[in-house]
Amino acid sequence: MTxxxxxxxxxxxxxxxxxxxxxxxxxxxxxxxxKPSSVTDMAxxxxxKGLVHYKKYQGISLTDSGTRTAxxxxxxxxxxxxxxxxxxxxxxxxxxxxxxxxxxxxxxxxIDKIDALLDFPKYDPxxxxxxxxxxxxxxxxKQLLSDMPINTQGVCVGVKDSSAPFLxxxxxxxxxxxxxxxxxxxxxxxxxxxxxxxxxxxxxxxQIASNLYVKKND
Amino acid sequence: MTxxxxxxxxxxxxxxxxxxxxxxxxxxxxxxxxKPSSVTDMAxxxxxKGLVHYKKYQGISLTDSGTRTAxxxxxxxxxxxxxxxxxxxxxxxxxxxxxxxxxxxxxxxxIDKIDALLDFPKYDPxxxxxxxxxxxxxxxxKQLLSDMPINTQGVCVGVKDSSAPFLxxxxxxxxxxxxxxxxxxxxxxxxxxxxxxxxxxxxxxxQIASNLYVKKND
DNA sequence: ACCTATTTTTAGTTTTGTCTAAATTTTAAT
DNA sequence: ATTAAAATTTAGACAAAACTAAAAATAGGT
Ligand SMILES: [Mn+2]
Ligand SMILES: [Mn+2]
Ligand SMILES: [Mn+2]
Ligand SMILES: [Mn+2]
Numbered sequence: 001m002t003x004x005x006x007x008x009x010x011x012x013x014x015x016x017x018x019x020x021x022x023x024x025x026x027x028x029x030x031x032x033x034x035k036p037s038s039v040t041d042m043a044x045x046x047x048x049k050g051l052v053h054y055k056k057y058q059g060i061s062l063t064d065s066g067t068r069t070a071x072x073x074x075x076x077x078x079x080x081x082x083x084x085x086x087x088x089x090x091x092x093x094x095x096x097x098x099x100x101x102x103x104x105x106x107x108x109x110x111i112d113k114i115d116a117l118l119d120f121p122k123y124d125p126x127x128x129x130x131x132x133x134x135x136x137x138x139x140x141x142k143q144l145l146s147d148m149p150i151n152t153q154g155v156c157v158g159v160k161d162s163s164a165p166f167l168x169x170x171x172x173x174x175x176x177x178x179x180x181x182x183x184x185x186x187x188x189x190x191x192x193x194x195x196x197x198x199x200x201x202x203x204x205x206x207q208i209a210s211n212l213y214v215k216k217n218d
Numbered sequence: 219m220t221x222x223x224x225x226x227x228x229x230x231x232x233x234x235x236x237x238x239x240x241x242x243x244x245x246x247x248x249x250x251x252x253k254p255s256s257v258t259d260m261a262x263x264x265x266x267k268g269l270v271h272y273k274k275y276q277g278i279s280l281t282d283s284g285t286r287t288a289x290x291x292x293x294x295x296x297x298x299x300x301x302x303x304x305x306x307x308x309x310x311x312x313x314x315x316x317x318x319x320x321x322x323x324x325x326x327x328x329i330d331k332i333d334a335l336l337d338f339p340k341y342d343p344x345x346x347x348x349x350x351x352x353x354x355x356x357x358x359x360k361q362l363l364s365d366m367p368i369n370t371q372g373v374c375v376g377v378k379d380s381s382a383p384f385l386x387x388x389x390x391x392x393x394x395x396x397x398x399x400x401x402x403x404x405x406x407x408x409x410x411x412x413x414x415x416x417x418x419x420x421x422x423x424x425q426i427a428s429n430l431y432v433k434k435n436d
Numbered sequence: 437a438c439c440t441a442t443t444t445t446t447a448g449t450t451t452t453g454t455c456t457a458a459a460t461t462t463t464a465a466t
Numbered sequence: 467a468t469t470a471a472a473a474t475t476t477a478g479a480c481a482a483a484a485c486t487a488a489a490a491a492t493a494g495g496t
Contacts, residue, residue: 004453025474038454040475045452057461057474088331098325105323107316113306222483243444256484258445263482275444275491 003104006073007032008042009051010103012062013070022059071131076111077103078124078131083114085125092125093167126167127158127177127213145181145193146209148216153182158213166211173202181214221322224291225250226260227269230280231288240277289349294329295321296342296349301332303343310343311385344385345376345395345431363399363411364427366434371400376431384429391420399432 011031015023025043029036039060047054051066062070080102084090090098105111112133115121123129123140131137142157156179159166170176175197184201185194191206229249233241243261247254257278265272269284280288298320302308308316323329330351333339341347341358349355360375374397377384388394393415402419403412409424 002452026472034453035455036474037456037476041453084328088328088335090327090331094327098323098328101323101325105316105319107319109308109312110302110306110316113308117306220482244442252483253485254444255446255486259483 001069004042005046005049005051006069006104008039008046009062009066009070010073010077012052012060013067013074016061022053022061024059028060068135071135071137073103075131075133076105078128079111079114079118079121081124081126082118082121082130086118086121091167091171092162093164093171095125096162096164123158125177126162127156128162140213140215142213142215144210145183145195145204145212145214146191146206148183148214150183150186152216153180154214154216155180156212157215159211160213161211169208170212174198174200175208175212219287222260223264223267223269224287224322226257226264227280227284227288228291228295230270230278231285231292234279240271240279242277246278286353289353289355291321293349293351294323296346297329297332297336297339299342299344300336300339300348304336304339309385309389310380311382311389313343314380314382341376343395344380345374346380358431358433360431360433362428363401363422363430363432364409364424366401366432368401368404370434371398372432372434373398374430375433377429378431379429387426388430392416392418393430 008028011028012023015027015031025036025039028039032039043052043054043060046052046060046066050063051069053061053063077099080099081092081095084095084098085092115133121130127140127142129138129140140157144160148154156175156177158177159170179198182196183193184196187193191209193204193206193209195202195204226246229246230241233245233249243254243257246257250257261270261272261278264270264278264284268281269287271279271281295317298317299310299313302313302316303310333351339348340356345358345360347356347358358375362378366372374393374395376395377388397416400414401411402414405411409427411422411424411427413420413422
């Protein structure tokens, strides 16, 4: 399995997660920042290896084997992210780039030991679930802050956009995962929110609210 | 800097360490388990980038820039080896293969944090010195066990051959770095040694003695 | 000095992963 | 049903890193 193949599988998984049915060539090309013709080439190679289903003009989807492989890469990516934050004091906006490299290290023992060292974490620094060794993947019960009605209370559990600029913005505004949150008011005009976070009142734009995941209190 | 370029620089450094003057094409090819013609191709590319001195038929040697780069790869390799042993309970015969991959991860911050986490170790699990961030490299005062006269005492500080089979053999015979050692007798016939290690007497073949480094007690 | 064995380089190919430009298929609108 | 636009695939090219086979240079022995 080459690094490039692994990156394609991961991209296809992420694009397919949620959406059923096959993924388009163009979507993969955009995600991978490459050209559609390159995607077609790779689709053939991955199909040859039994990792994707591919019929000309019909889009691409992962086989069971492809899904397993993608999950193992994602598992490694997210475990390394946790490692960087918990053990090496990286901030959550710094880890992704390095994890993109570390996820391709080939050593079953290495990642299992990292997993144990971290005490088998369930979520990465961005709130994304870490697949188990055998590919079990549990998505947390969560919803976008922007989709929640007034007066609901909950806890921040994840980000949809995990780009460095967004994460740094959250840091600057003291918005962190684990924070308690209550929606006080919604502004009809710009859909901005008045919220109570960890006891402090603040106003949040729709742009932000639609990229923050919250778990409702039961 | 590609992975392949980094591996060539490392190989050239190791071959040149000790020997002065340029390294031959064939020596590099053998070290890298590749063909001499491939080495010639790479020599041109590295010379182009100012990393090696190369004149046709005259051999190859590292420039200052090439040496710095090689040392930074070696630093990463050895720090990762220490990490694997100290933090993840790898054995010293397992770490090299994984470190060969980890040494190519590109993140200055990552390796500095690993260095700090390990409390700035000076030597790797095989007794090899870890270059400092600024490329300082101190070889320890040591000599091969096979070169030491009868009755000298010392401490095991390194291995010359760090292949897995040799290391496993040492484990099996309870020979570890840090162990005290005293040479009791040398057999003229096969140059085997009778030694006292950590209080226990044992016999060691020349083959073994010529791959174990010892620091003489002062 | 000459010849030969060895070393090294060159020339031409291969594989992987990418690209551009052109051709083809699908889709969506009239 | 036609046709235009968009998506996708094909064909041909390229760069990196390797290889084989052949040519060239060097080194050693007489
Ligand atoms: Mn990430
Ligand atoms: Mn993440
Ligand atoms: Mn090593
Ligand atoms: Mn080592």
